[in-house]
Amino acid sequence: MLLYILRRAASAISVIFVTLVASYALFLLAPTDPAGTICGPKCTPDRAAEITKALELEEPPLLQIGAYLKGVVAGRDYEIGGTVRECDAPCLGYSFALGRPVTELIGDALPVTLSIVGGAAIIYFGTGVLVGTLAARHRGTTLDRLAVSSSLTINSVPYFIVVLLVALYLSGVVIPRSEYHPLLENPLAWAAGLMAAWLTLGLTNAASYTRYSRAAMIESLGQDYVRTARSKGISERRVVYRHGVRAGLSPVVTIVGLDIAYQLTNTLFTESIFGLPGLGLLTLRAFNTYDLPVLLGSVLVGSTVLVLMNLLVDIIYSFLDPRVRIA
Structure with a gap:
């Protein structure tokens, strides 16, 4: 197991490194003028020269990438207008716009x-697994048909319509108005301000996880070891929740791990509608202002999260499913 984890960790680090180099080349080694793009349409020649010098854009590409990698590991200083700005490690660049x-x-x-x-x-995850397990346990009943039809109905409505309806008619009326407060400062205000985003994103995705969990549980409850457990006289509740759920959760955990990684870098619409200053909104504003360092940093953070979540899912999968054995 330890050797497997080390191999996966080494693979994850190599993917992150390749992504970092490729992203830097895409944003700052393009044939266009990166300094002019960052500076904007009203950029003066002196300002463009300052950005070029600060980013070392006149250096050979390998030296530029090397300086950026060094900044990620050990930090970096940027000289702007005669003033030195410190960027502590891990330094992902400097936003000249902000x-x-x-x-x-x-x-x-x-x-x-x-x-x-x-x-x-x-x-x-909680709602989807619970409803999906109940539907699988009572397969063919009214409860099962209601769970399946409800999930299909919810998934047929585009997500942006659901978000807009919640923001227009429920946020600030039925649900507390969306706003962000740091968790440690005021936990109740933190939870209240995020309630609309949680319910919207959570309940719309719960429909898909209901179907995933139902299908996985139906397959799991039909396995030989489950039938053997029933033949030994073990209670149905214990058979379902002790034996069936553990194996049935394995494919669902794989999906939820990838979904979380995807949503961490794709909450743009949710944050924009509810006015929450998250990573998606930061990336959108950077895109509108051509803030290449911020875009580059967002890409690197997103790719790192995706790779690490893949690694975590692989490790958890081996513990959840007793049929999986890794040498």
Whole structure:
């Protein structure tokens, strides 16, 4: 098991490194003028020269990438207008539009996105697994048909319509108005301000997880070891929740792990509609202002999250499914 984890960790690090180099080349080694793009349409020649010097854009590509990698590991200083701005490790660049290191900007936005995705994941995973398990246990009954039809109905409505309806008619009326408060400062205000985003993202995704869980549980409850457990006189509740759920959760956990990683980098619409200053909203504003360092940092954070979640899912999968054996 330890050797497997080490191999997967080495593979994850190599993927992150390749993504980092490729992303830097895409954003800052393009044939266009990166300094002019970052500076904007009203850029003066002096300002463009400052950005070029600060980013070392006149250096050979390998030296530029090397300086960026060094900044990620050990930090970096940027000289702007005769003033030296420190960027502590891990330094993901400097936003010339906002006048702050990219790491600080992402550090402010990431807790918001993590709060949204984490709370929603608890709702859709818990609700989906519970309803899907009950539907599988009572397969063919009215409960089963109601669960399946309801999930199909919810999934047939585009997500952006659901978000807009909640924001227009429920947020601030039935559900507390959306706003972000740091968790440690006021836990109740933190939860209340995120309730609309949690319920919208959680319940819409719960429909899909109901079907995933139902299908996985039907397959799991038909396995030989489940029939053997029943033949030994073990109670049906214990057979379902002790033996069936553990194996049935394995494919669902794989999906939820990838979904969480995807949503961490794709909550743009949710954050925009509810006005929550998360990573998606930061990336959108960077795109509108051509803030290449922020875009580059967002891509790197997103790819790192995706790779690490894949690694975590692979490890959890081996513990959940007793049929999986890794040498």
